[in-house]
Amino acid sequence: MKAQALSGRLTIVTAESVFQPHTFAEDVATGLAGSPKSLPCQYLYDEIGSHIFEEICDLPEYYLTRSEREILSDQAGEIARGFPNGAVLVELGSGSSIKTRFLIEAFLAEHGSLHYDPIDISSAMLKKSSLELLEEYETLEIHAVAGEYQDGLEKLRSEEEGDKLVLFLGSTIGNFEREDAARFLSGLAKKFAPGDRLLIGADLRKDSKTIEAAYNDDAGTTARFNLNLLARINRELGGNFDLSRFRHCARYLDLEGRVEIHIESLCAQTVRVELLDRSFDFARGELIHTENSHKFSIAEISAIIDLCGMRIIEQWVDSRELFSLTMAAPKRGR
Ligand code: AVJ
Numbered sequence: 001m002k003a004q005a006l007s008g009r010l011t012i013v014t015a016e017s018v019f020q021p022h023t024f025a026e027d028v029a030t031g032l033a034g035s036p037k038s039l040p041c042q043y044l045y046d047e048i049g050s051h052i053f054e055e056i057c058d059l060p061e062y063y064l065t066r067s068e069r070e071i072l073s074d075q076a077g078e079i080a081r082g083f084p085n086g087a088v089l090v091e092l093g094s095g096s097s098i099k100t101r102f103l104i105e106a107f108l109a110e111h112g113s114l115h116y117d118p119i120d121i122s123s124a125m126l127k128k129s130s131l132e133l134l135e136e137y138e139t140l141e142i143h144a145v146a147g148e149y150q151d152g153l154e155k156l157r158s159e160e161e162g163d164k165l166v167l168f169l170g171s172t173i174g175n176f177e178r179e180d181a182a183r184f185l186s187g188l189a190k191k192f193a194p195g196d197r198l199l200i201g202a203d204l205r206k207d208s209k210t211i212e213a214a215y216n217d218d219a220g221t222t223a224r225f226n227l228n229l230l231a232r233i234n235r236e237l238g239g240n241f242d243l244s245r246f247r248h249c250a251r252y253l254d255l256e257g258r259v260e261i262h263i264e265s266l267c268a269q270t271v272r273v274e275l276l277d278r279s280f281d282f283a284r285g286e287l288i289h290t291e292n293s294h295k296f297s298i299a300e301i302s303a304i305i306d307l308c309g310m311r312i313i314e315q316w317v318d319s320r321e322l323f324s325l326t327m328a329a330p331k332r333g334r
Contacts, residue, residue, distance in 0.1 A: 009134050012127060013155050015147025025275060028233055032273075032280045032288070039229055041175055041291040042121060042148070046232050050122045052225040054096055059221055061213040064171055067323035068201045069099050071316045076106035079199070079327070083163060086111040087197075091167040092149050094118035097129045099169055104137060113139040115161060119152035120144075149184070153191065163195035171203035171323070174258070174294040178304075181294070185308040192330040198310065202324050204317070205295045208252040215250035215259050215293070223248035226263055226290055238274030245269055249287075257300075261291040301326055 024043060031039045045053065057065035080103070089107065091100055097118060107114045116133070120126045123146035130142045145152040166188065173181050188198065215222055226248040233239035250261045265282035272279045296304075298315070301324060305312050310328040317324050 009141045010130055010144070011142070012123070012130070012144045012146060014123065015145055015151040015155055017148040017151050018121075018123065018146050025237055028237060028273065029276050029278065033278075036287060036289060037280075038289040043232065044225065044229055044291065045122055046228075047122060047124045049225060049228045049232070050095060050125045052221065052228060055221050056217075056225060057098075059214075059217045059219065061217045063210070063214060063320070063322050064203050065099070067318035067320065068169060068171075068325065069102070070318045071323070071325045072099055072102040075316055075325070076102040077109070079103065079165075080106035080110040082327075083107075083111075083165065083197075085162065086114070087163045087165040088115045088117060088161050089167065090164050091116070091118045091169070092152070093168070093170070093172045094120045094129065095122075095125060095170075097133060100167065101133075103165075103167070104133065104140065108137060108139060113141070115141050115143065117143045117145065119147065119149060119155075121146070121148060150187075153188070163193070163197070166196065166198050168198065169201040171201050171293070173200060174203055174296075175292065176294070177292070178294060182304055182307055185304065185310070189309040189330050192310075194330065194332060194334045196330065197313070198326075198328045200326050200328065202296045202301055202326065203293070204322060204324055205257050205297050205300075206322060208254055210322070211252045211259060211295065212250065215252075215261065216248075220248075222250065226250075226261060229290055230263065233273060237276060240272050240274075242269075252295075257295045257297075259293040259295075260289065261293070262287040262289050264288075296324070298324065 027040050031037060056062050089103060094100065104114060104116060118126060126144045126146055130144050133140060134142060145155045176184060227243050227246060230241040230243055230246060234241050245266050246263050247266055249264050250259055252259050265284060265286045268284045269282050270279050302312060305326065305328050309331050311331050312326055313329050314327040315324060
């Protein structure tokens, strides 16, 4: 298919958050000077990080993607039939859009054509996956937004285009602190028209062995994903991190229901970051916090949906009961 035929069905707009090259430098400076040290997890997903994350999704230990895919492939037809007038599919954090294909195909089968609006921080990934989708599905139209979720949502198409089905898959919600998750979903619910729906994937609480294995895989892919953050500081900010002097660690806190991911300094060392014109001291065993991944019980999911002004329409789990998918509507909705 010609590039023209593809690009006629594709618009990519860039939200404010992407036009701020200084924020990475500032956030690194603040995070590494802090005590305890930390780095915001959204910086894990540069082009290289996004690709390593795709590898994580295929790992034998990383059950999340397969479980969610099982639910989506089983339920996509039913979900599409739940929107008799069709819907605009909006996806928060689309990545490579692989799982979304089940829904795209179901909506196309049911309604013939479809508008798909992915929002993702990685504009390279957005462009690549959008072009792949357009090549495959001739009646698909894509309005992609490069940016963070919050300002990405401001750039969506208007209500007149139809009911929206907002996808928030992969347990990305687990990256938020629980209070921030509630705040985010409340904000989303406030923007919802009566016919709009949220389809949210959330990883379930379970035995710590299964969870810890998913974040400490044998192939070391998750370690590579995590340490890429230091490599990114080297690449973009002229850092001199020696990656062999750091290691990945992830542990599950059962009570809190979350995996805490850190990078540990294996020795006492000083790291220079040229563009910041600063050095950072690390003690042996000192940790940089890089990510949290929260897990939820079914009761916790119900409570958060209710708290955020929504009601559950349907809820599914996979055959091994590891992962959940929840369809919610605004309380005042149809
Ligand atoms: C993309 C946030 C859902 O928490 O499982 C996977 C990120 N980090 N392995 C997760 C992640 C390390 C992932 N989320």
